[in-house]
Amino acid sequence: MSKLDHGEYSEDRILLLKEKLICRDPQILTLQSILGEPHHYSYPSIFVYGHTATGKTYVTQMLLKTLKFPHVIVNCVECFSSRMLFEQILNELQGHSLSPKNEYSSYLQCNTLNEFVLLYKQVVHKQNLHNQTVYIVLDKAEHLREMDSNLLPGFLRFQELAEENATVIFLSEIVWEKFRPSTGCFEPLILHFPDYSKADLQKILSRDHPPGFSADFYATYINILLGVFYTVCRDLKELRHLAAINFPKFCEPVQKGDAKEEDTRRLWRNIEPHLKKTIETVYLREVSSSQWERLQQEGKEGGQLKGLSAHAHVELPFYSKFLLIAAYLSSYNPARTDKRFFSKHHGKIKKTSFLKKHEKTSNHLLGPKPFPLDRLLAIFYSIVDSRVTPTANIFSQIASLVALQLITHVGHDDQLDGPKYKCTTSLDFITAIARTVNFDIVRYLYDFL
Amino acid sequence: MSKRKCKSNSLSLGECIAKAHMILRARFCHHLPGKPFGLEAQYKNLMDLLKQTAVQGESNSVLIVGPRGVGKTMLLKSVLNELMEMKYVKENLLQVHLNGLLQTDDKVALKEITRQLQLENVVGDKVFGSFAENLAFLLEALKKGNRSNSRPVLFVLDEFDLFAHHKNQTLLYNLLDVAQSAQTPVAVVGLTCRLDVLELLEKRVKSRFSHRQIHLLNAFGFKQYVEMFQQQLILPKEFPDGRFAQEWNQNIQCLCKDKMVEDILQKHFNSSKDFRSLHMLLMLTLSHVTVSNPNIRPTDLLAASRQYMMDSKANVLHGLSVLELCLIIAMKHLNSIYEGEPFNFEMVYNEFQNFIQRTTHSMHNFKKPVVLKAFEHLQQLELIKPMDGASLRTHKEYQLVKLLLDSSQIMDALQKYPQCPTDVQLWAASSLD
Numbered sequence: 001m002s003k004l005d006h007g008e009y010s011e012d013r014i015l016l017l018k019e020k021l022i023c024r025d026p027q028i029l030t031l032q033s034i035l036g037e038p039h040h041y042s043y044p045s046i047f048v049y050g051h052t053a054t055g056k057t058y059v060t061q062m063l064l065k066t067l068k069f070p071h072v073i074v075n076c077v078e079c080f081s082s083r084m085l086f087e088q089i090l091n092e093l094q095g096h097s098l099s100p101k102n103e104y105s106s107y108l109q110c111n112t113l114n115e116f117v118l119l120y121k122q123v124v125h126k127q128n129l130h131n132q133t134v135y136i137v138l139d140k141a142e143h144l145r146e147m148d149s150n151l152l153p154g155f156l157r158f159q160e161l162a163e164e165n166a167t168v169i170f171l172s173e174i175v176w177e178k179f180r181p182s183t184g185c186f187e188p189l190i191l192h193f194p195d196y197s198k199a200d201l202q203k204i205l206s207r208d209h210p211p212g213f214s215a216d217f218y219a220t221y222i223n224i225l226l227g228v229f230y231t232v233c234r235d236l237k238e239l240r241h242l243a244a245i246n247f248p249k250f251c252e253p254v255q256k257g258d259a260k261e262e263d264t265r266r267l268w269r270n271i272e273p274h275l276k277k278t279i280e281t282v283y284l285r286e287v288s289s290s291q292w293e294r295l296q297q298e299g300k301e302g303g304q305l306k307g308l309s310a311h312a313h314v315e316l317p318f319y320s321k322f323l324l325i326a327a328y329l330s331s332y333n334p335a336r337t338d339k340r341f342f343s344k345h346h347g348k349i350k351k352t353s354f355l356k357k358h359e360k361t362s363n364h365l366l367g368p369k370p371f372p373l374d375r376l377l378a379i380f381y382s383i384v385d386s387r388v389t390p391t392a393n394i395f396s397q398i399a400s401l402v403a404l405q406l407i408t409h410v411g412h413d414d415q416l417d418g419p420k421y422k423c424t425t426s427l428d429f430i431t432a433i434a435r436t437v438n439f440d441i442v443r444y445l446y447d448f449l
Numbered sequence: 450m451s452k453r454k455c456k457s458n459s460l461s462l463g464e465c466i467a468k469a470h471m472i473l474r475a476r477f478c479h480h481l482p483g484k485p486f487g488l489e490a491q492y493k494n495l496m497d498l499l500k501q502t503a504v505q506g507e508s509n510s511v512l513i514v515g516p517r518g519v520g521k522t523m524l525l526k527s528v529l530n531e532l533m534e535m536k537y538v539k540e541n542l543l544q545v546h547l548n549g550l551l552q553t554d555d556k557v558a559l560k561e562i563t564r565q566l567q568l569e570n571v572v573g574d575k576v577f578g579s580f581a582e583n584l585a586f587l588l589e590a591l592k593k594g595n596r597s598n599s600r601p602v603l604f605v606l607d608e609f610d611l612f613a614h615h616k617n618q619t620l621l622y623n624l625l626d627v628a629q630s631a632q633t634p635v636a637v638v639g640l641t642c643r644l645d646v647l648e649l650l651e652k653r654v655k656s657r658f659s660h661r662q663i664h665l666l667n668a669f670g671f672k673q674y675v676e677m678f679q680q681q682l683i684l685p686k687e688f689p690d691g692r693f694a695q696e697w698n699q700n701i702q703c704l705c706k707d708k709m710v711e712d713i714l715q716k717h718f719n720s721s722k723d724f725r726s727l728h729m730l731l732m733l734t735l736s737h738v739t740v741s742n743p744n745i746r747p748t749d750l751l752a753a754s755r756q757y758m759m760d761s762k763a764n765v766l767h768g769l770s771v772l773e774l775c776l777i778i779a780m781k782h783l784n785s786i787y788e789g790e791p792f793n794f795e796m797v798y799n800e801f802q803n804f805i806q807r808t809t810h811s812m813h814n815f816k817k818p819v820v821l822k823a824f825e826h827l828q829q830l831e832l833i834k835p836m837d838g839a840s841l842r843t844h845k846e847y848q849l850v851k852l853l854l855d856s857s858q859i860m861d862a863l864q865k866y867p868q869c870p871t872d873v874q875l876w877a878a879s880s881l882d
Contacts (some may be wrong), residue, residue: 033736033739034732036474040471041474049764091869117551150551173829174831176761177762183642185520186517186725189729189732190757234769281816282815284822302766366847423845426844
């Protein structure tokens with residue numbers, strides 16, 4: 001029996017909604033009781049937060065739709081300027097859609113919040129909505145923070161500014177504390193959509209089992225899937241996608257007749273290594289889903305395909321390679337060791353003084369250090385065996401390495417006189433490059449001495 | 450069976466509850482201009498001042514200063530309501546309401562003033578003319594008048610501190626200048642929550658301001674807070690169903706004497722004294738009132754208070770995956786080793802690897818890109834913050850970040866985490882120093 005109240009008329013609708021949206025009963029109940037009835041006032045602004053794919057948008061949307069409240073749902077990513085945001089809200093309230101007939105122009109032009117409030121009142125009166133609560137839902141509300149500074153506080157107290165019965169619902173992944181402006185604002189009512197537990201996920205994912213297989217069979221599959229992925233990923237969307245693309249592989253033995261549906265252990269042994277490979281390929285988008293499906297159809301071993309990151313090798317000119325190696329060496333080696341590594345007659349060195357001191361962290365942990373151009377060239381000349389003249393070509397190659405984002409310019413103050421650079425390539429990449437020119441780079445790296 | 454029976458004889462109950470909801474919701478959400486609580490002196494002060502302008506034709510300027518949710522707008526509204534009951538004032542006084550959030554620059558504000566005063570260059574809701582024309586026109590219109598035969602104008606500037614950020618403070622200067630010289634009688638009322646608002650004004654603007662300030666502070670004790678709580682929940686005498694209202698009010702009175710309710714209210718009183726947080730609490734409580742539960746019980750208030758006091762960061766931490774939690778613990782360790790110095794992904798990964806090598810089973814043995822993805826998710830949730838914005842120019846792995854969580858928060862979250870692996874828990878508890 002539902003505990004719902006004054007909205008007797010809506011009781012069956014809510015029940016229907018609960019069937020559609022499982023594991024969100026308390027949230028639906030709270031939200032519904034706060035929204036109240038159409039002609040009641042609702043709280044001026046409600047802030048809903050929760051992780052990705054916890055049903056924030058879906059629940060709000062379905063609830064407003066089933067209760068037949070007048071509402072507008074706007075995504076703040078789409079509306080990146082305040083003007084677009086205002087115009088879209090007005091358009092949707094008016095029921096105006098952009099089409100070739102009206103040359104994709106909006107119903108009303110609106111530039112500032114001030115105009116928006118005036119026009120909003122007009123539209124609401126025109127549509128005869130002033131005796132019921134109008135809901136404005138702003139999805140991905142964290143983007144409001146980067147827009148005009150008056151927008152977020154303005155929407156928070158929109159009911160007061162417009163003097164209309166309106167409620168603004170903000171949906172976000174980020175907590176409210178990160179939104180609050182420095183001078184304060186009207187505090188919204190904060191609701192939390194908790195994450196789904198493992199049992200919830202199991203229940204939700206088991207619902208879309210394909211026809212032709214028993215529900216239990218699919219539930220076993222989901223159980224195995226969650227066992228592999230649950231520690232890494234709790235995103236329902238991602239899990240659903242992974243479940244969909246790996247299912248053909250799972251039911252393959254059954255279709256071939258090697259195993260029965262009840263043969264759980266065998267099926268598990270078949271699918272588990274496959275799923276583990278998925279973490280490194282499809283989950284990271286190294287291999288696209290369509291490629292993965294094709295691989296499965298052809299019966300090839302997953303992971304044979306080279307991923308996106310395997311194609312990182314770049315063919316460079318000879319001097320560019322050496323320049324890049326020199327840049328890497330000067331980024332990751334401290335300057336005081338240059339003499340030891342690169343000058344031929346470095347005189348007598350006390351062995352003890354050069355022994356690697358116990359440093360807390362190695363350079364490969366701290367990241368690349370900036371170096372001046374002179375040091376790069378000095379190391380370059382010492383590692384290239386032949387004589388190189390410092391022609392314009394060499395310098396333009398440095399500039400083009402910057403353009404390729406293999407090295408970056410640090411500090412934009414000086415372009416010509418003594419610029420500083422940083423090397424941004426990884427160790428794997430640079431060792432591959434060094435191998436092509438027969439240069440043993442590890443011997444010259446301070447960290448690996 | 451029982452459900453149907455209950456429904457048939459509670460038809461009027463349902464209506465009563467709907468009605469109660471309507472009245473109370475309007476009170477909590479819409480902030481009707483009620484009688485201000487404990488602000489009699491300020492009320493009288495403002496009333497006298499505005500009456501001087503409306504009746505005698507004196508020009509005045511005043512600032513109402515107080516923290517958010519203290520009742521500045523309510524005070525002004527209730528004064529204006531009383532003032533408007535006088536017939537002479539109602540016919541005579543013109544009102545212009547401006548808000549710093551809406552009128553973000555002087556141009557918009559000027560158009561709004563012209564529109565609200567319905568001057569000659571207004572057609573419908575549109576105002577014509579450039580900024581200079583509008584300003585000249587408005588000033589001329591204001592200057593032409595004099596004390597005896599022109600209607601006084603009341604300017605209400607909500608979020609006054611935002612008007613002080615306009616270029617050259619032209620609007621403020623002109624309004625206060627008119628208020629000082631013998632022209633049309635105007636009253637400028639500013640509402641702000643900043644105590645240092647006068648420091649924002651330019652010297653010439655400041656010298657024209659009368660320096661009259663009305664401070665609203667929440668100067669009441671816990672006893673009055675409970676009284677206020679009671680007052681806010683009580684149904685008015687005009688309620689259609691007398692019996693229901695009586696029962697409801699009796700219940701509210703009982704509620705105020707309850708020990709648990711008192712404890713909850715004390716907790717809220719200690720954290721904040723403003724009306725709005727109380728309203729929010731009441732709104733959450735009210736949403737528990739249904740046909741099957743027609744009265745407010747102390748447990749409803751407790752549930753509402755729990756919902757209100759929820760720690761949002763703990764909620765976010767609760768939803769993380771085990772891998773992300775491990776990274777947070779690694780960052781916590783780095784924080785304690787390097788005393789709050791920023792760190793990068795490589796260092797976190799290194800710390801995480803150390804942990805994995807120590808544990809016997811390879812359950813958490815993930816490849817580096819998978820860990821990086823988890824790290825990026827933490828950044829997306831703003832649990833870690835990059836130190837400098839130059840994200841394009843440095844490698845993702847070497848970007849310096851800072852953890853925005855306290856170690857006690859992390860430990861609390863670990864306690865509540867569902868099915869937290871024991872080795873992770875032990876690792877979190879072990880500090881290296």
